[in-house]
Structures are given as structure tokens and as C-alpha cells.
Amino acid sequence: xxxxxxxxxxxxxxxxxxxxxxxxxxxxxxxxxxxxxxxxxxxxxxxxxxxxxxxxxxxxxxxxxxxxxxxxxxxxxxxxxxxxxxxxxxxxxxxxxxxxxxxxxxxxxxxxxxxxxxxxxxxxxxxxxxxxxxxxxxxxxxxxxxxxxxxxxxxxxxxxxxxxxxxxxxxxxxxxxxxxxxxxxxxxxxxxxxxxxxxxxxxxxxxxxxxxxxxxxxxxxxxxxxxxxxxxxxxxxxxxxxxxxxxxxxxxxxxxxxxxxxxxxxxxxxxxxxxxxxxxxxxxxxxxxxxxxxxxxxxxxxxxxxxxxxxxxxxxxxxxxxxxxxxxxxxxxxxxxxxxxxxxxxxxxxxxxxxxxxxxxxxxxxxxxxxxxxxxxxxxxxxxxxxx
Amino acid sequence: xxxxxxxxxxxxxxxxxxxxxxxxxxxxxxxxxxxxxxxxxxxxxxxxxxxxxxxxxxxxxxxxxxxxxxxxxxxxxxxxxxxxxxxxxxxxxxxxxxxxxxx
Ligand code: HEM
Ligand code: FES
Numbered sequence: 001x002x003x004x005x006x007x008x009x010x011x012x013x014x015x016x017x018x019x020x021x022x023x024x025x026x027x028x029x030x031x032x033x034x035x036x037x038x039x040x041x042x043x044x045x046x047x048x049x050x051x052x053x054x055x056x057x058x059x060x061x062x063x064x065x066x067x068x069x070x071x072x073x074x075x076x077x078x079x080x081x082x083x084x085x086x087x088x089x090x091x092x093x094x095x096x097x098x099x100x101x102x103x104x105x106x107x108x109x110x111x112x113x114x115x116x117x118x119x120x121x122x123x124x125x126x127x128x129x130x131x132x133x134x135x136x137x138x139x140x141x142x143x144x145x146x147x148x149x150x151x152x153x154x155x156x157x158x159x160x161x162x163x164x165x166x167x168x169x170x171x172x173x174x175x176x177x178x179x180x181x182x183x184x185x186x187x188x189x190x191x192x193x194x195x196x197x198x199x200x201x202x203x204x205x206x207x208x209x210x211x212x213x214x215x216x217x218x219x220x221x222x223x224x225x226x227x228x229x230x231x232x233x234x235x236x237x238x239x240x241x242x243x244x245x246x247x248x249x250x251x252x253x254x255x256x257x258x259x260x261x262x263x264x265x266x267x268x269x270x271x272x273x274x275x276x277x278x279x280x281x282x283x284x285x286x287x288x289x290x291x292x293x294x295x296x297x298x299x300x301x302x303x304x305x306x307x308x309x310x311x312x313x314x315x316x317x318x319x320x321x322x323x324x325x326x327x328x329x330x331x332x333x334x335x336x337x338x339x340x341x342x343x344x345x346x347x348x349x350x351x352x353x354x355x356x357x358x359x360x361x362x363x364x365x366x367x368x369x370x371x372x373x374x375x376x377x378x379x380x381x382x383x384x385x386x387x388x
Numbered sequence: 389x390x391x392x393x394x395x396x397x398x399x400x401x402x403x404x405x406x407x408x409x410x411x412x413x414x415x416x417x418x419x420x421x422x423x424x425x426x427x428x429x430x431x432x433x434x435x436x437x438x439x440x441x442x443x444x445x446x447x448x449x450x451x452x453x454x455x456x457x458x459x460x461x462x463x464x465x466x467x468x469x470x471x472x473x474x475x476x477x478x479x480x481x482x483x484x485x486x487x488x489x490x491x
Contacts, residue, residue, distance in 0.1 A: 036457075043461055094424070250428035300454070313431035313454040313474070321461070329433075330426060 006259065006305050009365040010293035019277045022288075022364040024058050029286045030279045031265065033293035035300045035317070037277060041268065041289055042321040048268035048287055050324060051075045058267050058288060064156040064165035067204055069212040072324065079323055085194045085201075086209060089187050090327035092137060093334045101136055103338040105129065110346050114380050118353045121374040122153060126225040129335070134217055137331050138187035147171065154219040159358075159372055165215075172210035176203060187213065217328050220262040223358075223370035224336055227260040230374055231307050232343065233350040238309050243344040252309035253336040258316035259307050261292035264360060264367055266320075291317050292367065348381040390482035394420045394438070397490050411472035411486065412436035422488050429473035431455055434462050436472035438486040447480055464489060 010033045013020040018034030032038045041048045053068035054061045068074075071082035092098050109129055113119045131145040152158030156165050175188040183189040191206045201209075232239050242248045267286045274281045281287060295316045296304040319326035326332075343350075353375040360367040393403040394415055407414045415423035415436070424435035431454045440448050445468065451459060455474045459465045469489070477484065 039457075039461055251430055254427055254430045254432055300457075311430070313452075314427075315431045315454045315458055317432075333426065333428075 006307070006368070008293070008296035008305055009367045010290065010296065013364075014293060014297060017277060019279050020290075020364065021279055022362065024286075024288075024362070025060055027286065029058070029267070029288050030276045030281050031288040031290050031293075032276070033290050033297075035294040035297035035315075038289045038291065038294040039317060039321050041276075041287065042317070042324070045075045045268075045323070047270065047274055048289075049075050049271050050079075050268060051271075052267070052269040055269060055286065056266050058265060058286070061156065064163045065211055065215075066169060067208040067211055069216075070205055070208040072212050072216070073208075076323055081196055083323070083327070085191070085196065086187075087327065089137060089139070089190065090330060092139070093330040098136060099334050099338065102133055102334050103342060105132055106335075106338050106342045107346070110342055110378070113378055114346070118375050118377045121226050121229045121376055122222065122371055123373075125229075126222040127153065129225060129339075130218060130221040133221070133331070133335055134213075137217070137328075138213065140186050140188075148214070151214075151218070153222050153372075155215045168214055169207060169211070172207060172214070173203070175210070176206050217331070219370075220328070221332060221335060223262040224256060224260050224332065225339060226371045226374050227262075228256055228336060228339055229350060229376055230352070230355065230371065231256070231259070233352045233376060235307060236349065238307070239343060239347070239350070241309060242340055246341070246344065248309050249337055249340045249344070251312050251314070252340055253333060254314045254316065255307060255309055255311045256336055257318040257332070258295045258301070258311070258314055260370065261295045261316075261318045262370065263318070263320075264292045264369060265290040289320075291320065292369075346381055347378050349379040351377045351379075353377055390477050390479055390484070392477055392481070392483075393485045394423070394488050395485065396421050396488045407477055409477065411438060411470075411475045411477060413473070414477060415472060415488075420488060422490050423472060424491060425473060427473075431458055431471060431474065434458050434471065435491055437462060437465070437489040438470055438472045438475075439466070439468040439489060440470055440475075441485045441487070442468065444481070444484050444486075448475060448484070 014033045018037035020031040020033050022029050022031050032041055050056055050073055053073050056073050071079050074082055109125055127149055131148040132142055135142045135145050151164045155168050156163050179189040179192040191209055194201055265288045267288050270281045272283045298304050319329040355374045356372040357368050358370050358372050360369055389406045391405045392407055393401050395401050402420050404414055404418050412425040412429055416425045426435045427433035455471050459469050
């Protein structure tokens with residue numbers, strides 16, 4: 001089967017300049033599209049600030065949530081204290097038992113998938129995997145995932161057009177009520193018990209942490225998982241190579257994060273008038289850090305539009321860069337490595353039955369990012385059918 | 389096969405004999421504190437930062453471009469800094485001593 005290269009929508013723009021002048025929500029945005037330009041800006045919080053509630057995501061999110069997200073939407077020095085409070089949870093994926101638990105979950109989902117003629121990966125595989133895995137990260141009962149599964153691919157902007165933002169805020173608020181009356185060892189109880197510079201967190205801050213844990217940790221994982229299936233179906237040689245050499249699972253996972261770049265871009269606000277590579281950005285206006293564009297910069301990556309599972313070095317910035325770099329990366333890595341591992345062990349072929357790509361249609365570009373729907377047939381690598 | 393010693397921030401020395409692979413792989417396989425190797429060795433995370441003892445700098449050699457770019461953007465790096473995942477422990481490096489940099 002021909003290996004279909006992805007088309008990087010920022011290629012032309014990046015050849016001309018590291019910054020693309022575009023617009024979102026009817027406002028000008030200076031979008032950084034070169035690897036070096038994005039990296040450097042991500043570390044310069046004085047010039048490019050995250051102290052901008054609702055505005056770090058693009059489009060802006062006043063319409064879908066009522067709380068500032070922590071630690072995303074604050075700058076150093078307070079950022080470090082906000083971040084410290086949640087780090088122990090985000091380090092849980094480094095424990096071997098956690099890795100095992102994720103692998104068992106993936107195996108269970110694949111066993112179930114193999115019983116069907118075909119499976120719709122987004123809703124029948126990726127969403128349950130993401131939601132159940134998140135209960136491990138947040139140390140919640142696995143049964144809670146049943147509620148989270150009903151929120152769709154993106155809590156705020158599912159394709160149905162209905163935002164689950166208000167429902168989610170009411171739900172997390174009730175979790176904090178419960179944690180206050182009967183604290184346990186979960187993420188929500190930890191926030192209730194936490195001390196920020198000696199004081200308890202306000203309920204609004206707690207809600208801000210919960211908000212990004214659910215919203216930020218959701219479509220990113222779902223899109224990575226669906227893209228992994230799509231790529232392996234298009235490029236069967238990749239699955240075969242990983243099976244022959246399991247060391248490739250690690251490099252292939254990093255390549256997946258680069259190639260999928262599930263978070264296209266995020267914003268920073270300029271507190272004062274700033275010249276950004278020759279583009280004038282007035283105080284209060286936005287600069288976009290385009291991680292996806294940076295990850296296809298051919299001054300850093302050879303043949304960036306090819307998915308090369310043995311790519312090394314691979315200094316992608318799919319998880320951001322600098323102090324805000326993604327704390328969920330360890331969890332995401334355990335999931336994707338576990339998925340590749342179990343696919344090599346259990347599946348001999350993935351064939352696409354039907355697909356509907358998700359396209360980000362913006363003023364100056366269209367970017368294909370993952371799938372609304374991806375139905376595949378999976379073939380078991382066990383030579384004879386299971387005869388239990 | 390060679391011997392390498394990691395000196396962690398509290399002064400603990402962890403020596404591993406008959407080691408091979410990259411410094412990151414050796415450190416993570418032997419539970420050396422503060423070397424995480426999050427990205428598995430592709431220059432995408434900087435959680436394997438070490439400082440080479442001056443007497444070994446010549447033999448270990450300099451970082452390639454992708455690695456140097458990462459180091460240039462990390463806090464607390466200097467001319468002794470390398471990413472552990474990019475340094476293979478060869479026989480010439482038998483006896484190497486490196487300082488671990490906190491995460
Ligand atoms: C493949 C999966 C993921 C990708 C590609 C991704 C991407 C990113 C990026 C690019 C940032 C940087 C934000 C910035 O610089 O403004 C970030 C931050 C963050 N991510 Fe992720 N993420 C993923 C998974 C997760 C998961 C599973 C969680 C939690 C459950 C999570 C929670 C967060 C949080 C809390 C921050 C803010 C960190 C801070 O500001 O210090 N992410 N993520
Ligand atoms: S292990 Fe990630 S950069 Fe070395």
C-alpha cells in the first residue's frame with residue numbers, strides 16, 4: 001500500500017518567515033511556525049505571558065468555562081508553586097505497576113475489539129481507554145470513567161456542537177464537596193488538602209486544576225490513539241518492524257507525538273507592545289506558539305512529512321517547552337507505548353473500513369488533526385481462533 | 389563493557405561496572421536518582437542531563453546540533469553538560485565519572 005505522506009499546512013509560511021500573521025476570533029494573532037522561534041518564545045514568559053485566563057487556548061474559552069486553568073494560565077514565579085501541588089500525581093506513571101495496569105487495560109480493550117467484525121476506534125476504543133486510564137492517573141475508582149465517557153472527544157467543543165463544560169464544572173464541584181467531607185487519596189482530595197504558600201486553595205483554584213485535567217488530558221490522548229491506528233493501517237511495515245524490534249516502540253511513540261502533534265498551538269499574550277520577528281504586536285494581543293508547525297520544520301527534522309518510527313534524535317515539542325511543559329506527558333507515553341506493545345503482540349493487520357478526518361479550518365490554513373470517526377478491522381496475530 | 393560512576397546531588401556515588409548502552413539507559417536501569425529518561429533517548433525531554441567531569445570532556449566529546457539546541461535552552465547547563473541519552477559508554481570511557489543534574 002502506498003505510504004501517504006501528511007501535508008504540513010505551515011510549510012509555505014515557514015519558508016517565508018518564522019511568523020505567520022493570521023487571525024482568530026476576529027483578532028490578529030502572530031503565529032510562530034519555526035521550531036527555534038517557538039522554543040525561544042516558550043521560554044520567554046516576560047515577553048510572552050500565560051497570565052491570561054481563558055486565552056491560552058485558541059479559540060478563547062470564556063464561553064465554555066468559568067474558571068482560570070491552573071497551572072496553565074499563570075506565569076512564573078507563582079507558576080512553580082501551582083505546579084508543585086500536582087506533580088506527585090503526574091509522576092505516578094513512572095511506577096512499573098502503573099505501566100502494567102495500562103497495558104492490561106489496553107489488552108482488555110483489544111480482546112474485546114477482536115470479537116467484533118470492525119470497531120470504531122474513536123468512540124469504542126480511544127474514549128474508553130482515555131477515560132479509564134485517567135482514573136488511574138487521578139487515583140479515582142475506575143467506575144467514574146462511565147461518566148467521563150459521555151463527554152465525547154472534546155469536553156468543550158465536541159463535533160455535536162454541545163459543550164459539556166458546564167456539566168463538567170458541576171460534576172468536579174461535587175467531587176470537591178465530597179472530598180471536603182470525606183477526603184481520600186485521589187487528585188481532588190489532594191487539592192482540598194493542599195497548601196499554597198501556607199493557605200488552602202480557593203474552590204475556584206481547585207476547579208481550575210480539575211478543568212484542565214479533564215479538558216487538556218482528553219482530546220490529546222484520544223487523538224493520539226486514533227492517529228496511531230490510522231498511521232499503522234497506512235503503514236503496515238511499521239507494525240512489522242516494531243514486532244521484530246521492540247526497541248522501536250519507544251522511538252515510534254515519540255514519532256507519533258511529533259507527527260500527530262495533538263495540540264496544534266497555544267497562545268501567549270504580550271503585556272507590552274512587542275516586535276515579534278518584525279511583526280508588531282500591540283500590548284494585550286496574542287502570539288501563538290504553533291507546536292505542530294515547529295514539529296515539521298525541515299531545518300530540524302529530515303523529511304518531516306514522513307512518519308519514521310526510528311527517528312532519532314527527535315527533538316519534537318508536542319508537549320510544549322519550558323516551565324509549562326506538559327505534566328501529562330509521562331501518562332501519554334505510557335499509553336502510547338503500551339498501545340504499540342500490545343498491538344505488536346496481538347494484532348497482525350489493521351485495515352481501514354471508513355474514516356472521517358477532523359480538519360481545523362482557520363483563516364489562513366487547514367490542518368488535518370486526527371479523526372471524527374475511524375472504523376477499522378483488526379486481525380488477530382494468534383494463528384488459530386481463541387477456543388476457550 | 390566499561391565502568392561508569394554517577395554522582396548524585398547529595399554526593400552519593402553510584403558505580404556500575406560492565407555497563408553498556410547510553411548513560412541514560414545505564415542510569416535508569418540502575419535506578420540512579422534524578423535521571424528519568426522520559427522520552428526514551430530521542431533528545432526530546434532533557435530529563436537525562438549530566439555534567440561530565442572536566443578530565444573526561446575531551447574523550448566524551450561535544451554534543452551534536454539537536455542535543456546542543458536542547459542544552460542551550462535548559463536552565464543550569466554549562467560547557468560540561470551533555471544529555472545522557474546521547475553519550476554511549478564505549479570502552480575508551482572506562483572509569484568515566486559524571487555529575488547528575490537535578491530534574
Ligand atoms: C498526547 C497527549 C498530550 C499532549 C500532546 C499535550 C500537550 C500539552 C502542551 C503543548 C502543553 C503546554 C502548554 C503551554 O505551554 O501553554 C501542555 C500542558 C499541560 N498539559 Fe498536556 N498534553 C497531553 C496530555 C495531557 C494529559 C493526559 C494531561 C492531564 C491529565 C495534561 C495536562 C496538562 C496540564 C495540566 C498542562 C499545564 C502545565 C503547566 O502550565 O505547567 N496533558 N500539554
Ligand atoms: S532521555 Fe529524553 S533527552 Fe535524553
